[in-house]
Amino acid sequence: MTEPLLTPLWQDFDATWYRTAYKDVLGEALSLPDEGLQHWYETQGAFSGHSPNPYFDEEWYRRNCSDALEGISNQTYRSGFEHYCNRGYKTQSPHYLFSERYYIKQGENLTPSALMQQGYKNGYDHYLRVGAAQGVRGHLFFNPDMYQQHRAADDGLEALAPFCHFLLADRSLPDRVALSEYFDPIWYAKAVPQSHTMVEYGYVPNLLYFFLSDFTPNGF
Structure with missing residues (x-):
């Protein structure tokens, strides 16, 4: 080894x-x-x-x-x-x-x-x-x-x-810009309002983090 x-x-x-x-x-x-x-x-x-x-x-x-x-x-x-x-x-x-x-x-x-x-x-x-x-x-x-x-x-x-x-x-950067072709933070914030609340109250650092933590392929 x-x-x-x-x-x-x-x-x-x-x-x-x-x-x-x-x-x-x-x-x-x-x-x-x-x-x-x-x-x-x-x-x-x-x-x-x-x-x-x-x-x-x-x-x-x-x-x-x-x-x-x-x-x-x-x-x-x-x-x-x-x-x-x-x-x-x-x-x-x-x-x-x-x-x-x-x-x-x-x-x-x-x-x-x-x-x-x-x-x-x-x-x-x-x-x-x-x-x-x-x-x-x-x-x-x-x-x-x-x-x-x-x-x-x-x-x-x-x-x-x-x-x-x-x-x-800045850990909030993924809330403002897309880091990949697979996630649009602006659309996601509108589609899943509770995600913005979780970020606002400090439970998660950003929307993408919340999405990946709670990812369900059939949820949309």
């Missing part, structure tokens, strides 16, 4: 991002040095449902991986992230706009065995380091070419691949 060439980007704690993402709830922990903040996340934030970096969506993972939720309930894992790092990375989706199962079908060099031989831990590892920059789709509902048309210019992040740029963008 070939070991990963580098630690996957999704596996690292990002102190700078974490301070910004949770500045309203960190209190005195906001002023901790990076190492101290990581310890605070591991002992308190993880259990509370915080994400450790922009690549992993803890809330989404708990919603969609029953095995992780059960493991948290019986104290086998402190968080969905811990479950993902230990076993979920093989098959589970760490973010609402990346699907491991979808991605590994995008090319013969993306099968689990091929990725392992190339030194990548999983499809998401490859996508963040290589695939996203090459324009490979990681999810049916995220079209990198469409995102390029809407991304902000001159924001200091021009060098980032479309998906990596999206991860640092």
Whole structure:
């Protein structure tokens, strides 16, 4: 078995991002040095449902991986992230706009065995380091070419691949622009009024997130 060439980007704690993402709830922990903040996340934030970096969506993972939720309930894992790092990375989706199962079908060099031989831990590892920059789709509902048309210019992040740029963008962006040919947020808000209410009251970050959380093919 070939070991990963580098630690996957999704596996690292990002102190700078974490301070910004949770500045309203960190209190005195906001002023901790990076190492101290990581310890605070591991002992308190993880259990509370915080994400450790922009690549992993803890809330989404708990919603969609029953095995992780059960493991948290019986104290086998402190968080969905811990479950993902230990076993979920093989098959589970760490973010609402990346699907491991979808991605590994995008090319013969993306099968689990091929990725392992190339030194990548999983499809998401490859996508963040290589695939996203090459324009490979990681999810049916995220079209990198469409995102390029809407991304902000001159924001200091021009060098980032479309998906990596999206991860640092305003989480409400999918309410204003279509990220793929398969979802029109303006139409959806009118067709499903409760979706707007869920976003307005902070239960979900945006309309697309709500749609993917509650997707029923025969519901329209």
